[in-house]
Amino acid sequence: MSRHHEPIRFSEDRSAQIVADSFVDTPDPRLRRVLTSLVDHLHAFAKEVDLSQAELDAAIEFLTRTGQACTDVRQEFVLLSDVLGLSMLVDAIENRSPVGATSSTVLGPFHMVDSPPRELGDSIALAPGGEPTLVTGQVLSVDGSELPGALIDVWQADEKGFYDVQVPDEVPERNLRGLFTCDEHGRFVFRTILPAPYPIPDDGPVGDLLAATRRHPYRPAHIHFIAGAEHHAPVTTHIFVAGSPYLDSDTVFGVKDDLVLDFPLVEDGELAERYDLDKPFRHAHVEIRLRKAT
Known part of the structure; x- marks a missing residue:
C-alpha cells in the first residue's frame, strides 16, 4: 500500500520533490534513485531555461520522429x-x-x-x-x-x-x-x-x-x-x-x-x-x- 497520506498538490517551487515523492513505493531501489535524479535534473533544466510550452511540444515531436526513424538497420x-x-x-x-x-x-x-x-x-x-x-x-x-x-x-x-x-x-x-x-x-x-x-x-x-x-x-x-x-x-x-x-x-x-x-x-x-x-x-x-x- 502506498505511503502517501497527504493529497498531492503541484507547485512550481516544489515540483521535482512532489514528483519524486510519487516514486516512494518503487520496489527497485536503483530504479527509484534513477527516476528521482532524472526528475530533479529535468525540472531544474526546465526552470533554468524557462522552457515554454511550444518548446516542450517541439521536443516531444522531435523525440517522436526519432522513434519513428528507427528500423531494423537504423537506430x-x-x-x-x-x-x-x-x-x-x-x-x-x-x-x-x-x-x-x-x-x-x-x-x-x-x-x-x-x-x-x-x-x-x-x-x-x-x-x-x-x-x-x-x-x-x-x-x-x-x-x-x-x-x-x-x-x-x-x-x-x-x-x-x-x-x-x-x-x-x-x-x-x-x-x-x-x-x-x-x-x-x-x-x-x-x-x-x-x-x-x-x-x-x-x-x-x-x-x-x-x-x-x-x-x-x-x-x-x-x-x-x-x-x-x-x-x-x-x-x-x-x-x-x-x-x-x-x-x-x-x-x-x-x-x-x-x-x-x-x-x-x-x-x-x-x-x-x-x-x-x-x-x-x-x-x-x-x-x-x-x-x-x-
Missing part, C-alpha cells in the same frame, strides 16, 4: 545519444580501466548483425574496390601476458563510407565483418580495405539537430573492434586511421589519442606473398590489452 536513438556525447560519457563511466588497458569507445549504430566466423588471414572484403589493407595484431592482458584463443569481432565501412546494412542491394551480406579466434599467442590477422570517413545518417531528426547547430555529421575513418578473452573484461573500441579528416571533430566524440594508428603503404614482399596481396598495400598493427575481470 536513431543511438545516433542521438552519440551526437550528444552521452554514449561516450556512459562508456567512460562503465570502463574506468587500469593504466595500460586499451581505451574503449562507442559501439556505434551499425553493430546490428552477427559477424561471420572467419579463419585467420581471411579477407572480410567481399566486394571489389578499395585499397588493400592488412591488419595484424595481438590481444594481451594488461600486464603483457598473451591471451591464447581470444576473440576479435571486427566491422567497418567501405571505401565509400557505407556499411553493408546501408547498401544491401550493392554488396554481399556481412561484407566487411568478421569474427576471428586468435592463435596460441593471442595473435590475429585479416585482410580488408582502407575504410573511409563517413557521415552518420543525417536525413532524419538527428541530422536536423546537427544542421540546426551547424555541426557536421562526419566520423573519421576507423575499424570497429570488440575483443574478449577468458577471465578478462571485453573491450569495445576502434582503431582510427592516422591522418584521416575529422579526427579532431568526430561528430560522436569517439576519438582517443591512443586509438589513432598509422596505416602506412608498404612493399613487404613476404607479407604480400603470404596473404595474397598486391604490392603496395596498407598495413596496420594493433595491440589490444584487456583488463582482468572483477
